[in-house]
Amino acid sequence: MKKWLMAVMFGAVLVLGACGGGDDGASEEPAEDTAGETVDAGEAEDIYKQSCASCHGGDLEGGAGPALVDNSFSQDEIETIVEEGKPGMPGGLVSGDDLTTLAEWLSEQ
């Protein structure tokens, strides 16, 4: 009963998301406008936690992978490492805008 209801609600969320809030009456969403200069640290951290923290630690302290605290990698280097992977680290975990956001943030850590 409840599971059924959850499934319907989840489906509705997906549909709404896919439509990008087209004609639901909400006025101009600023969502994509801010994707320019500033790094959204919160967003970058979310991406990190989802894709990297399992090996590099929740606070970049390292684990299965090396620590990334106080790293001296440039944004470009990080993008390349994430795209190509490393021994023991799969490539292509993050790509596109997410990778840019993540790499910019991580290069400042």
Ligand code: HEC
């Ligand atoms: C499956 C575990 C795993 C995951 C997930 C993972 N890494 Fe790694 N990472 C490693 C290992 C192991 C190394 C060390 C490879 C080596 O010795 O050359 C590494 C190396 C690195 C390095 C180079 C560090 C150095 O000191 O040489 C960077 C930067 C890096 N990872 C970033 C990331 C980012 C960003 C993510 C998330 C997109 C990520 N990693 C996800 C395991 C992982």
